[in-house]
Amino acid sequence: MHSRVPGFIIAIVLTAAGAVFAQAPSRGQQGALPIPDLARTPDSVCPDNNPLAVHACGLEHAKTFKPPRTTDGKPDFSGAWGGSQAAHENLEAHPKLPDDGGGPSVIIDPADGRVPIQPWAEVKRLENKARYIDQNAQCFQSGVPRHLYMGSYQFLQTPTDIVLLSEETNAVRIIKLDGRPHVGKDILLWQGDSRGHFEGDTLVVETTNQNGMPRLDQVGHFYTDAAVVTERFTMYDANSILYEVTMNDPLVYTRPFTMAFALHRNTRPGYELWEESCYEGEANSEHLRNIGYRNYPGFSSKDAQIAKDAYERSRAK
Amino acid sequence: MSITRFALAAAVASLLASAVPALAHHSLTAEFDTDRTVSLTGTITEMKWTNPHAWLYINVKDEKGQIQNWAIEFATPNQLYRRGWTREDLPAGAVVTVNGYPSRDKALRISSLEVKLPDGRTLFAGTPTDQRP
Numbered sequence: 445m446h447s448r449v450p451g452f453i454i455a456i457v458l459t460a461a462g463a464v465f466a467q468a469p470s471r472g473q474q475g476a477l478p479i480p481d482l483a484r485t486p487d488s489v490c491p492d493n494n495p496l497a498v499h500a501c502g503l504e505h506a507k508t509f510k511p512p513r514t515t516d517g518k519p520d521f522s523g524a525w526g527g528s529q530a531a532h533e534n535l536e537a538h539p540k541l542p543d544d545g546g547g548p549s550v551i552i553d554p555a556d557g558r559v560p561i562q563p564w565a566e567v568k569r570l571e572n573k574a575r576y577i578d579q580n581a582q583c584f585q586s587g588v589p590r591h592l593y594m595g596s597y598q599f600l601q602t603p604t605d606i607v608l609l610s611e612e613t614n615a616v617r618i619i620k621l622d623g624r625p626h627v628g629k630d631i632l633l634w635q636g637d638s639r640g641h642f643e644g645d646t647l648v649v650e651t652t653n654q655n656g657m658p659r660l661d662q663v664g665h666f667y668t669d670a671a672v673v674t675e676r677f678t679m680y681d682a683n684s685i686l687y688e689v690t691m692n693d694p695l696v697y698t699r700p701f702t703m704a705f706a707l708h709r710n711t712r713p714g715y716e717l718w719e720e721s722c723y724e725g726e727a728n729s730e731h732l733r734n735i736g737y738r739n740y741p742g743f744s745s746k747d748a749q750i751a752k753d754a755y756e757r758s759r760a761k
Numbered sequence: 762m763s764i765t766r767f768a769l770a771a772a773v774a775s776l777l778a779s780a781v782p783a784l785a786h787h788s789l790t791a792e793f794d795t796d797r798t799v800s801l802t803g804t805i806t807e808m809k810w811t812n813p814h815a816w817l818y819i820n821v822k823d824e825k826g827q828i829q830n831w832a833i834e835f836a837t838p839n840q841l842y843r844r845g846w847t848r849e850d851l852p853a854g855a856v857v858t859v860n861g862y863p864s865r866d867k868a869l870r871i872s873s874l875e876v877k878l879p880d881g882r883t884l885f886a887g888t889p890t891d892q893r894p
Contacts, residue, residue: 542795542862543788578788583813611839662788718839725811731792734866 492706502686524710526596564755572664576740583722587658670745683709793862
């Protein structure tokens with residue numbers, strides 16, 4: 445992706461810098477939203493409405509759980525899975541509103557549940573939310589990790605590949621398990637380039653080469669083509685996977701941060717993925733443009749460096 | 762079939778607090794005014810089972826007696842099918858009542874929460890926020 449930081453972004457960064465500092469959320473707000481209960485989720489040994497709880501419980505049960513095996517002895521993740529959509533609304537804790545189902549933060553590290561976003565990037569996030577159409581509304585692919593908190597999907601597994609099929613936009617993501625390196629840095633993809641390996645019974649996947657177009661949620665959290673996304677999939681009972689994902693994008697975030705939630709097997713008899721030819725009737729972006737929104741042009745690491753430098757110069761004055 | 766009455770009732774969103782919010786593909790509040798709800802009764806002119814959202818079109822008579830064709834946004838066809846909807850549920854000519862959020866651009870368009878069918882059934886039209894199996 446070419447660098448394309450329009451002047452208005454830099455202007456917004458400069459003029460809004462003080463406002464962001466004034467509005468910077470206080471730390472330690474993770475407990476602001478009550479969590480209704482920690483009852484065991486049906487067909488699962490752990491609750492899953494609290495990421496901290498499912499993380500601790502999932503790791504504990506994974507110590508003794510014996511996952512199903514493939515013919516080559518690996519944990520078998522094949523099957524249809526799905527999860528909560530709360531992270532799609534907002535990675536952080538958010539209330540139930542007409543627009544949102546609400547829920548606690550999915551961030552388990554840092555412990556306060558807040559996205560450790562850099563001040564300049566918080567300005568950009570607010571601009572994303574206020575000015576640009578979410579790529580998801582336009583039927584583009586959701587990227588990694590967002591496609592795993594959007595709808596239902598199916599995992600197909602062979603000794604050399606795990607293929608993730610999403611019903612949403614009929615997206616396909618292929619995780620190579622044969623040890624090959626990532627593709628070259630100039631190849632940028634909506635779903636990135638994923639390489640996986642097993643650490644014990646945990647599938648560990650590193651994804652790079654995303655194109656800077658997908659966002660992480662509907663409130664504008666974003667990442668660039670320089671992001672390295674590390675996911676850990678660990679089964680802790682027959683129908684549940686503990687999903688941990690660490691985002692590392694040093695230009696945008698002050699430190700890596702980790703999200704966690706449960707994926708549950710779809711045990712509905714006869715369940716199958718269906719076609720979702722998302723683009724065929726896509727009309728929302730036209731409606732949104734009518735009220736002033738624009739297509740999201742993406743944000744490259746080069747864009748990020750320019751915006752960050754401009755912001756820091758403005759603060760130094 | 763003749764056009765039925767027009768009813769436009771702005772109300773606080775809590776009026777339909779039991780409805781599950783949020784369309785899966787985009788931020789609802791960006792496009793629709795979720796502080797108000799609208800109730801429309803009209804005659805179906807067309808139902809489009811398209812992705813990423815199905816659209817229902819109904820003719821509604823306004824307060825001046827003029828017929829207006831409203832567009833009603835639903836969830837994805839797959840989500841409607843899995844909820845038990847069929848293509849026979851919304852035939853052209855049927856009279857339905859829909860509740861939903863009005864468009865911010867003042868177009869004749871709402872994001873639907875539920876649809877009341879002629880046989881008395883009420884169908885939930887939005888997208889569940891929880892996609893767990």
